[in-house]
Amino acid sequence: MATYYVTKVRKQSVMNKDGNTHEHIIGVVTKLGAFYTNKEVVDSLDAGHEWYTEVEKEPKAKIKKKGYCPKSDCYHNPYLTTDPDHTTKNNLENLPRG
Ligand SMILES: [Zn+2]
Structure with missing residues (x-):
């Protein structure tokens, strides 16, 4: 089994039916510079591989499927999240863009 370290996220801006826009994660970029879509990460998790965020001086946070x-009103799926811990700096949503 492999372990992947994610250093950046790719987000896309979308408009809801109510006209408000928000950004959501469409994929991640690993430390080695490879891009994976949410679906590819979920398939990899399902296959038993492990994914973590990697932020300097922060603990690694395990990436899970969501x-x-x-x-609300957004049905973009599958989605990815990280376990909350004492810091938010390693949250998937807070990684730099890549
Ligand atoms: Zn969304």
């Missing part, structure tokens, strides 16, 4: 984008 059904849908957390914004």
Whole structure:
């Protein structure tokens, strides 16, 4: 089994039916510079591989699958999240863009 370290996220801006826009994660970029879509990460998790965020001086946060984008009225899926811990700097949503 492989372990992947994610250093950047790719987000896309979308408009809801109510006209409000938000950004959601469409994929991640690993430390080695490879881009993976949410679906590819979920398939990899399902296959038993492990994914973590990597932020300098922060603990690594385990990436998990989540059904849908957390914004209401958005059905973008699958989605990715990280376990909350004592810091938010390693949250997937807070990684730099890549
Ligand atoms: Zn969304």
